[in-house]
Amino acid sequence: MEKEKRSPHIILASQSNLKFKETLPIKWGAQTAMERGPVVASNTNHKARNAIGAHSGSYTVYRALSIASGKFPPMHRPDLNNTQSPVKIGPYPQWKDPLKMVTVDPWGLDPQLNFKPLFEEGYDIRPTISVTQAHLQIPEINEAIDKGRLQVDGSIIRENRDVCVTKVAIDPVWYLPGVAERLNVDEGDLRRILFQETGGMYPEFITRPDLKVWLPPIGSSTAYIFGKAEDLANPKVELTCRVHDECNGSDVFGSDICTCRPYLMYGIEDATRTAQRGGVGIIIYYRKEGRALGEVTKFLVYNARKRQEGGDTAATYFRRTECVAGTEDARFQEFMPDCLHLFGISKIHNLHSMSNMKYDAIVKSGIEVVNRVSIPDHLIPQDAQVEMEAKKAAGYFSKEPKKTTEELKKVTGRAIKE
Amino acid sequence: MEKEKRSPHIILASQSNLKFKETLPIKWGAQTAMERGPVVASNTNHKARNAIGAHSGSYTVYRALSIASGKFPPMHRPDLNNTQSPVKIGPYPQWKDPLKMVTVDPWGLDPQLNFKPLFEEGYDIRPTISVTQAHLQIPEINEAIDKGRLQVDGSIIRENRDVCVTKVAIDPVWYLPGVAERLNVDEGDLRRILFQETGGMYPEFITRPDLKVWLPPIGSSTAYIFGKAEDLANPKVELTCRVHDECNGSDVFGSDICTCRPYLMYGIEDATRTAQRGGVGIIIYYRKEGRALGEVTKFLVYNARKRQEGGDTAATYFRRTECVAGTEDARFQEFMPDCLHLFGISKIHNLHSMSNMKYDAIVKSGIEVVNRVSIPDHLIPQDAQVEMEAKKAAGYFSKEPKKTTEELKKVTGRAIKE
Numbered sequence A, B: 001m002e003k004e005k006r007s008p009h010i011i012l013a014s015q016s017n018l019k020f021k022e023t024l025p026i027k028w029g030a031q032t033a034m035e036r037g038p039v040v041a042s043n044t045n046h047k048a049r050n051a052i053g054a055h056s057g058s059y060t061v062y063r064a065l066s067i068a069s070g071k072f073p074p075m076h077r078p079d080l081n082n083t084q085s086p087v088k089i090g091p092y093p094q095w096k097d098p099l100k101m102v103t104v105d106p107w108g109l110d111p112q113l114n115f116k117p118l119f120e121e122g123y124d125i126r127p128t129i130s131v132t133q134a135h136l137q138i139p140e141i142n143e144a145i146d147k148g149r150l151q152v153d154g155s156i157i158r159e160n161r162d163v164c165v166t167k168v169a170i171d172p173v174w175y176l177p178g179v180a181e182r183l184n185v186d187e188g189d190l191r192r193i194l195f196q197e198t199g200g201m202y203p204e205f206i207t208r209p210d211l212k213v214w215l216p217p218i219g220s221s222t223a224y225i226f227g228k229a230e231d232l233a234n235p236k237v238e239l240t241c242r243v244h245d246e247c248n249g250s251d252v253f254g255s256d257i258c259t260c261r262p263y264l265m266y267g268i269e270d271a272t273r274t275a276q277r278g279g280v281g282i283i284i285y286y287r288k289e290g291r292a293l294g295e296v297t298k299f300l301v302y303n304a305r306k307r308q309e310g311g312d313t314a315a316t317y318f319r320r321t322e323c324v325a326g327t328e329d330a331r332f333q334e335f336m337p338d339c340l341h342l343f344g345i346s347k348i349h350n351l352h353s354m355s356n357m358k359y360d361a362i363v364k365s366g367i368e369v370v371n372r373v374s375i376p377d378h379l380i381p382q383d384a385q386v387e388m389e390a391k392k393a394a395g396y397f398s399k400e401p402k403k404t405t406e407e408l409k410k411v412t413g414r415a416i417k418e
Helices: A057-068 A116-121 A139-146 A176-183 A187-197 A229-233 A260-276 A295-307 A314-325 A338-342 A356-364 A382-393 A405-410 B057-068 B116-121 B139-146 B176-183 B187-197 B229-233 B260-276 B295-307 B314-325 B338-342 B356-364 B382-393 B405-410
Strands: A129-136 A163-170 A213-215 A221-226 A239-245 A280-286 A347-352 A368-373 B129-136 B163-170 B213-215 B221-226 B239-245 B280-286 B347-352 B368-373
Touching: A057 B057, A057 B187, A129 B295, A139 A260, A139 B139, A163 A338, A163 B295, A176 A187, A187 B057, A221 A260, A221 A338, A229 A280, A239 A260, A239 A338, A260 A280, A260 A347, A280 A338, A295 A314, A295 B129, A295 B163, A314 A382, A314 A405, A347 A356, A356 A368, A382 A405, B139 B260, B163 B338, B176 B187, B221 B260, B221 B338, B229 B280, B239 B260, B239 B338, B260 B280, B260 B347, B280 B338, B295 B314, B314 B382, B314 B405, B347 B356, B356 B368, B382 B405
Parallel strands: A239 A280, A239 A347, A347 A368, B239 B280, B239 B347, B347 B368
Antiparallel strands: A129 A163, A163 A221, A221 A280, B129 B163, B163 B221, B221 B280
16 A cells, blocks of 8 residues: 655645545544544545545654655654553544534544554554643642642552543544535535635645545644543532633743633642542633734733733723634534543533633533632632633622622733833 | 735636736845835735745644634734834844845844835735743742742842743744855756755746745744844854754753753743843744654654664664655755844854754854853653763764764663563
8 A cells, every 4th residue: 555755746736526546534433443444644644545635734844844854754654562551531422423522533643543453454544633641840839739628649649649540632623514515514514614714724625525534734732631530421420620711821830910820720720629629620621812803912912911001901801813814713612522522421510611602612512511610819810800800790700709890890801100 | 006806716827927017126235125025925916926825834824724614814914013023133234145044034023114115006915024021930040049040130130030031933034045055056956956855836936937935834933132123143252052943842841862852941041041141142943843843753753762772873864864754854944044144143142052054054054153052960860861862972072082883872761661
C-alpha cells in the first residue's frame, strides 16, 4: 500500500469521482470500531484518505514546516508501541449513536487496538485521543491543604501533596452532517460557509460532498480525571464536573479582570475532594480563548470597555464585545458535551459553572444535572466584579439576586491607565 | 467598495490573473506603514484581499460557525473606536527590514491609525496585534513576597500584591518569501509542502504565487511587559526575558513531569524584580504545545517513555519523541525572535532559558545576550529530573556538568502505574 516517496504532483482539489479501493467508508455511530471504520487523514498514502484536513489540529502547520525544512521524513509512520491508554475508557452506548458525539472520534483512542486488522494490512491510522497519568503540584491545592479544606490521603493526594490524575487529550474530529444538524443548518450551506469564511480553506468542503469527516485546524481539549475513569459512566457514583474554556491571561498569568483561574482551581479542589469521598471528578479544558474569538480581539474589547464613556460597567459588558467582534460569543457550547459523552457520563451531581449556555447544552444532550455550583464570593477578584454582575444580570446561574440596570452602572472596573 | 451581502458564488481557488484595482500591493519591510501597505484578509470585500488565509488564527473556524448558524452578520466590520494601544510601541528600525520579522506584521498594531486614509476610503483592515494593561495575581509571586524575594513598591507591585503589566497579543502573519529564506528552502517548495502536508489547506499557495502573505490557522503569541514598554528598545536599560513555549499540563495544571510552570514563574518573578530596580522585563508565551507537536502526541510519548524497557530514563528521552512523532521538535525557534524585534529589542541582559535552540536563534537574529539564567535546582520537580538531565546531556545550557551515558540511565522517572 505504501509508496516510498511522496509524489510531487499537485492535485488542487480532489473530486468525488476519484475514489480508490483503499478508501474505507465511515459509518458514523456504528456499533463496533470495525463497522464504523477508521478515520484516515494521514498523508503516507493519499488513496486511503477518507477525511478532509490533517491530524494534530493547528499543529499540522508545524509538521508541514518540519517536512519543508528536511527535518521530518514525509513517509514517517508513528511507532505506537507502548503508547496505549493505561486505563480502560469505553466503549459506551454514547459512542454508538451517530448524533450524540459529532466533534470527537471515540475510536481514535488506541486505533492500533481498535483497528488491528487494518494496521496489519498497512493502513496508517493515527490516534486522535491519548490518555496518560500524571501528578499535579498546584499552589491553590497546597493552600487548600494548609487550610484544612483538603487532606493528604496517600492515594488521591500523596504525602508530597501531589494530586494523582488521569489525563486525556482529545483532538477535534468533526462529522459534518452531525455538526450541521446540531446547528440546525443545511450541511451544504455549512460546507460553503466554512469554505468561504475561512478564506478558502479546504476546497474539499465543496468538491468532496462524499467526505463527511473534517479534522479542523483548531486546538484540542484536555480532560483531567480525579478518581477512577470508569466511575464517570456510573450514575450512582457522585460526579463533580467543570467544563472550562481557556483563558490564558487568567489561567496561567492570573489577570484579575476575570474569574477564570479562581473558578478552575475551585473546580480542581472540589473534584479532588469528591474523589476522596469515593466519587469521581472531571475537569475538561477547551481551547476556546476569549469566547473563541481569540486573544487579539479580547484585548481590543478590554480597551473599548475601559475607555468607553461611563467607564467599564457591568451594564455594557456584552455590548462592547459584539461591537468589536461581531458576536458576543463564538464558543458553540452545543458541541461541548461531546467530550462528556466520550466518558459515558449520564449524570453530573455537581456542575461547577454559572453559565446557562453550558448548563443548557449539557442537559439538552441528555445528561442529568443535580446541583449547580457557583464560585464562592471570596474567590472573585475586585476587577472581575464587572464580569460577574453582567453575567448574573444576563441570567447566568447564581444564588444571589440580579442587580437592576441602575445598579449595574455602578459596578465598575479599573480605568485603562490604572 | 462594499457589497451588502456576500455572494453565494463559489470560487474554488482564485487565480493570479484575477486582479482587482482595490487590491493593494504589500511591500514587506518598507519604511512606513503606507509604503508597506496593509495586509487585508477580511472577507467583507473579496476584491481587496491581498493575503492567503483569514484573521484570528485557528479561531477563524469558530467565526465561520457563527456565520453559518446565523449568529454573526457576515458583513460585520469591527468598531475599533477606543481599542487602540494604551502605550506607544514602535516603529523601530527592525520593522523596516524585510528579513528581520517574517511571521509578525508590526503595522497590524492599531491599523486604524497606521492606515487611516485607507479606512476612510472604506478598506476593512483588521488588527493582528493588540495591547492592553492588566494586573496579575499569582500564587508564586505571593510566595516570593512572603519570603522577602520581592517587595511591594506601590507601583510595579501594588499594596494588594497585584503585579502591573502591559500585555500584547500577536496573531501570526507570515511573509512566505521570508519564511522560506529563514528555513533555507525554495519558496515554491515551501508552498507546495505547506499545501500537501496540511491535507490541501489553501490552494492559493499554488494558484496565487503573487500573494506573499499568509495568516496561518495557528495559535497567537502573548507578551507580558513588566516596567515601561518603550524601555525594551533601549539597550542601556537592563532587560530580563523569558521566551516560553506553551505547556498546558504544567503551566495551568502543574504536572510534575516537566519544569514549564516553575520556569515561567521564576521568569515572572525575575522580570518583576528587574522592573523594580529600574529595568524592564518581558515574558513571551508562544502557543507551541508539546514542542509544537500537540498534546495528543505528547501523551503518547509520555506513555512510551514510561513503559519502555528500562523505564523512563534521561538516556532515551529524545529518542522516544522521534519514534512516535517523526521529529524531536517542531517549534522552529528561528521564528521566535520576531516577537522580540517587534519591541525593538537589541540586547537582553538576562535570558531565562537553558535551550540552545532559543539562545542560538536569538543571537543569530542580531540580539546580544549578556547572561543566561537557568532555573534554580530547588524549583525542579523530582519527576522532571529525567527531562532536565536529558537536556543537559544534549548540550542545553547549565552551570552544572553533564552526566555520562551510564549516569543518564540512572536518572529515572515514575513508572506508568505510579
